[in-house]
Amino acid sequence: MRKFSYSVMLIIIILLLFTGCRNPRKLFYTRFIDPVNYYIVGDSEERKQLRRLFAEAETQEGEYENSLSVVQQIIKILHNSGHKEKLNLFLTAYVENNPEDPYNSYYLLIVAENYNEAGAYPFAAHYYERILKNYHDLLVQGKSIHYVCLKQLILLIEEPEIRVNYYKELIARFSEPNSLYPDRDLIDKGPLYYYMAKTYEELGEWELAVQAYRNFLLYPDCKIPGEPKAHAETSGMIAFYDYRDKSWIMDSLEELTKYVQWAVWGRNPSKLNRYRAKVNFFATAWEEEATETNTLDDLEEFYSDLGIFMTSRLRCSEKLNSDSNLQEAYLETWGWSFRIPTWYLYFRKISFPADPEINGKWEWAGIYLGEKPFSGNTDED
Numbered sequence: 001m002r003k004f005s006y007s008v009m010l011i012i013i014i015l016l017l018f019t020g021c022r023n024p025r026k027l028f029y030t031r032f033i034d035p036v037n038y039y040i041v042g043d044s045e046e047r048k049q050l051r052r053l054f055a056e057a058e059t060q061e062g063e064y065e066n067s068l069s070v071v072q073q074i075i076k077i078l079h080n081s082g083h084k085e086k087l088n089l090f091l092t093a094y095v096e097n098n099p100e101d102p103y104n105s106y107y108l109l110i111v112a113e114n115y116n117e118a119g120a121y122p123f124a125a126h127y128y129e130r131i132l133k134n135y136h137d138l139l140v141q142g143k144s145i146h147y148v149c150l151k152q153l154i155l156l157i158e159e160p161e162i163r164v165n166y167y168k169e170l171i172a173r174f175s176e177p178n179s180l181y182p183d184r185d186l187i188d189k190g191p192l193y194y195y196m197a198k199t200y201e202e203l204g205e206w207e208l209a210v211q212a213y214r215n216f217l218l219y220p221d222c223k224i225p226g227e228p229k230a231h232a233e234t235s236g237m238i239a240f241y242d243y244r245d246k247s248w249i250m251d252s253l254e255e256l257t258k259y260v261q262w263a264v265w266g267r268n269p270s271k272l273n274r275y276r277a278k279v280n281f282f283a284t285a286w287e288e289e290a291t292e293t294n295t296l297d298d299l300e301e302f303y304s305d306l307g308i309f310m311t312s313r314l315r316c317s318e319k320l321n322s323d324s325n326l327q328e329a330y331l332e333t334w335g336w337s338f339r340i341p342t343w344y345l346y347f348r349k350i351s352f353p354a355d356p357e358i359n360g361k362w363e364w365a366g367i368y369l370g371e372k373p374f375s376g377n378t379d380e381d
Contacts, residue, residue, distance in 0.1 A: 039074075039090055042081040050077055064101045071103075075110060084114045105135035105145050116152060125156045147174050154195070160202040167196040189215075190222025194230060206354035210241055236280040241354060243279045249350065249361045250275075253329055256347060256362045257320060264316040264333055269307035275364050276303065282366040285340075286373050309336045316345075321372065330372065344368040 040050045053074050060066045071094065078087035091107045098104070112127035128149040137146040150170045157163045174187045197212035213234050216222075224230040250256035256275065263272035283302065313335035321330035321344065329347040336343055346366040352359045 039078070039086055041083050041086065042077060046077050046081060050074065053077075064098070064103060067098075067101070068103050071107070084118070087111075088114055102136070103138070105131050105138050106140055108135065109140070109145050109148065112149070112152070116156075121156050125153060128153050128156070144174065150174075160199045164196060164199045164203065167192055167199065171196075188219075188222055190219030191216075191224055193219070194222075194224055194227075194234075201353070204353075210238065210354070213238060237352075240279045240352065245278075246358060248275055248277055249358055249363050251361055253320075253347060253349070253362045256364060257329070257331060260331065260345060260364060261316055261318075264314060267307075267310040267312075267314055269310060272306055273303055277363045277365050280365070283369065284366070285369050286371075309338045311335055311337045323372070330368070332372070338369075340369040342369075342371055344372055 039054065040047045042050070053070050057067060057070045057074075060070065071091075074090065075087060078084070078090065088111045091111050095101070095104045095107055101107075108127050108131050112124050112131065115121075115127065116124035132146060132149050132153075137144055139145075147170070150166050150173075153166050154163060154170070157166065170187070171189060171192055175189055193212050193216040197209045197216060200206070200209035200212055217231065217234060217238070220231060227233075250259070260272065260275050262268075263275065281303075314333070315335050316333040317331060321332055324330055327349045331345040331347070332342070333345060334342045344367070345364060346368055347362055348365045350358055350361050350363055
């Protein structure tokens with residue numbers, strides 16, 4: 001029966017096209033869908049109200065202010081009675097038949113939200129985009145409809161080249177308060193810049209990504225869900241990006257390990273300092289995080305005085321710790337005159353797609369002080 005109904009519908013539309021009808025779909029809705037039969041749902045009281053409301057709507061053609069109140073009542077009944085599919089059809093048909101209604105963006109937003117809640121994300125995205133491209137903005141309960149659409153499209157659109165434009169439009173239009181958008185000053189630009197930067201990374205637009213990250217750092221109090229170290233990691237990345245002479249970087253872990261071992265065995269502090277990363281290098285105990293807040297005081301002085309801590313008993317392992325892997329490695333050293341005599345030199349593989357010439361190479365990135373906890377290493381010198 002359903003297939004037959006669809007076939008009949010298609011035939012009618014084709015006939016209307018060939019008979020020269022300028023808007024066959026509108027004529028089809030007007031003549032072949034009877035709202036009295038199709039939209040009258042719910043209990044007896046709701047059905048009674050709907051009949052009255054549809055009858056009242058027919059008398060208010062072109063009176064959009066009056067129609068708004070009637071349509072809102074219809075929306076409420078169809079929504080509360082669980083007939084969201086019929087509600088969507090009613091609203092899209094209404095917009096089709098009343099293209100001049102200034103409240104059409106509001107009606108289509110309801111359709112988009114219904115599809116979004118139902119998990120029909122492509123349909124939801126279609127209507128959010130349609131509102132942005134074709135309808136003026138409105139304030140509903142003090143919030144911009146276009147603002148809602150942009151926020152939802154950022155979540156729904158998978159293509160980064162499209163999504164990044166929504167970030168830019170959201171920031172451009174809703175970052176400063178004015179009389180039309182009184183809630184503009186409520187927008188949290190920090191997370192928007194952060195996720196915009198991530199989107200630029202997806203596109204391989206590294207300079208734009210870095211600029212977006214710089215803007216993110218202008219909002220130190222903003223929070224990124226699931227990324228508690230977002231500011232520290234971003235600051236480190238920017239510092240690494242800006243540092244021009246990265247001569248400490250080695251092509252391979254084997255090469256880096258060899259040079260560092262020679263410097264330790266030879267107790268040569270100047271050579272050892274040469275192989276140390278000059279950006280984001282840390283020295284910390286194992287139980288601490290390798291961040292600026294808990295590294296050693298006056299680190300540069302500490303590094304420059306490495307020779308003071310090199311005793312005749314200074315040694316290092318001939319091979320890397322067994323906990324090393326393809327991304328990071330540990331070299332045990334011992335015999336330092338510092339208050340903690342055992343140091344593990346920490347090497348890591350560089351992940352920096354912004355510069356393909358150094359991405360994937362290795363650096364000596366830090367020092368862990370003390371015996372390695374839960375280490376599987378039983379190697380001896």
